[in-house]
Amino acid sequence: MLTTHPFDDDKLREECGVFGIWNAEAASAMVALGLHALQHRGQEAAGITSWDGHQFHTHRAMGHVAGNFDRDDVIRKLPGNVACGHVRYSTAGETALRNVQPLFAELSSGGFAIAHNGNLSNAIKLRRELVRRGSIFQSTSDTETIIHLVATSAYRTLLDRFIDALKRIEGAYSLVVMTPEGMIACRDPLGIRPLVMGKLGDTTIFSSETVGLDVVGAHFVREVEPGELIVISEGAMRSIRPFAEVNPRPCIFEHVYFSRPDSVSGGTSVYSVRKAIGAELARESPAEADLVIPVPDSGVPAAIGYAQESGIPFELGIIRSHYVGRTFIQPGDQVRHLGVKLKHNANRALITGKKIILIDDSIVRGTTSVKIVQMMRDAGAAEVHMRIASPPTRHSCFYGVDTPERAKLLAAQMTVEDMARYINADSLAFVSVDGLYRALGEPGRNPERPAHCDACFTGDYPTHLTDHEELSPPIDQFALTAERFVA
Template identity: 45%
Template structure:
């Protein structure tokens, strides 16, 4: 049986078709997507007749050796994946892309997201004789694909996708084609690009920048695109569009130089900081941001409020992102290694600290304590997102109320817990105002409001609510 935390992951995918340096480009692109997953990586490539793959655990340079990448060099078509795994599923068998061999043809699969009916589908498939080798959602999709009665590949893909509920961005590699698909809510990001006349796809546009590709556009919810030697074909697997892009992609996950609908994440985060300054009435000497994903919001807050912006916290660049570091003890250790106050800047000052979110409170508590130790006179915490109160079932590793401090404490109790002089969150209304100003067609705010746009079929939600009621 799945553990609640074992079904969620937040990852990055890339694919390219028809380029003589496909594997090399995929490796470089995955390196730029490393912030989306640090526990495993892989590449599957096609020579037009067969698929070949390599994968491993750890960061990209640990997971894939130079020799492995070189072995895939002759092949012009490839997909790649970097993976974040929970503690219970961080094993090689779950590292993507998956490579399946069969008499009817090879299949490579990579995805970002989470199926909310995976357990339901798995049980049904097992009752019909299917055998599973991993705990990954994507293996369920592979079985659905192979069992489809459709006579062509696109028909099989559509049939499989229509049986899935949840949030997903797919890269599906056959010997003769690369197919990509987005769920009908568009929760997870996927972009279309072009390099040297060849089509490519990525979870973020920073991957295109890394390889020198042109960013064409974002995939639309429910869209299905097939790329082959014949060119590119646009289609849909769903005609029910309910745009609900993940708010946390804008707030935290995406790199600041990535773009959504041709608007940079940096500009959006800066606007969130400006909006926060309208709701946070605090007298202070300086504004500082928590590196790196909060720096734009801090700059926006400073510009709007007129309070000077300073680099009062420095980041150790060799420590990964603590939010996606498995295990609470590991997170606490990583925070201590990661952030250091600059005494000369903060000593004797009343400080506003801007962070993009508070999940468990570990980072915030350490920051306030460290700044006070460095001589800060007052420490006021501003958060450029609403209180994160509810679990995510769409691909982020926060899957129980027990992990989320705002689900069981008021803002004032959280302020007391982290030791700040004041704590102010951005309101849900202001957040949506900012998104709409950048052309948003709809955002998922379930982690803030509990309004889940996609049905959770696997009875996980009742289990989580029961855990909360028992104080687990």
């Protein structure tokens, strides 16, 4: 089996998106709409939990939101005016219904539902401690660790127990939590993963991205601040900041690839930033060429920016079909090779005899780039120059992004010149780290106080990596066991 997204197979993938609604008629139906807008953040599974004032109701399913939550019979079984939802993409951990979120547990204080975007970098260590103390886990998700920490906390109130749990975890998390007492939305102190708040009349909405607010007609109020807990109960909303203040480090790759281009992140249009990255690329790494061609769809805004800055015409030299299913059974190598063209095909009449500049958002293993360059050469391109709208990805992410181990990252093993030869391009260049920051409206990266988490480019991790650094054997050897956790 091969995915029919051959140019998406070699991408870094955000692992999930969350959406929550307080005080809305048909709350679960609105959550389903929000999850549709966040589908790009997780395409493996989806779930919704609702609260009707008396009990919790949950439906979780493998696959996309469409087909699972666009049916009246499903939504009718999720009554109530409070609901939260989750879309999931896992890493090498187990793909199973028991890991699909929101996760739910009956605690001494009542029901507790949690949806998590991110990854806890000390989940394995905490899980081992909890199991030794008698906790019984039902999933292989790091998110369940939070539930057990809340359940075993010595504090009296549920809110204090939840804060106590948060103070024991490290890594990245944006959470939406539902209890009989109300809803809690929070971000880790560094704000690595995004979370925004919106309003629709008297309804309060939380979403991983602003596009989730757009789809339900809500207006953006503000971001949930790094280290902030927003607690909503009957007739009241309050903000709590239980952590010591630190320099925020939101994930810079949200601007490069993860977020939808029509989202606003950190007060800035994602689309505008991607165009600005393309313009930086044109200034830093010009090339003599006839056409600028994006790798669809993620390379389009940067390619527009590159074309506008360089004066080289922008053209769609790769045509993407939007009518191909997610997977395709392929019985042999020949059919497997042809299957690549189900999703993308070269615009041969445009490309033949032309010097082209290909714009893509990133290079991970390099397998995608090899296919793209070869496709252009097969279509008759005279020269193929590749420009990448992010710096070289040389380090793995431990904060909720599916990244290969470092040994499989092409940029960690080769120089840029060697990479160009490997993908068979006439030239290859990446935007610089400072250029990426300039595209965000900053003068460059301040190494003493970086404004973003850019560890995948720089190796400058903003938190401890307990499971990776302290446990033996190393974390990557747990990839196929129950101790490899994903949000």
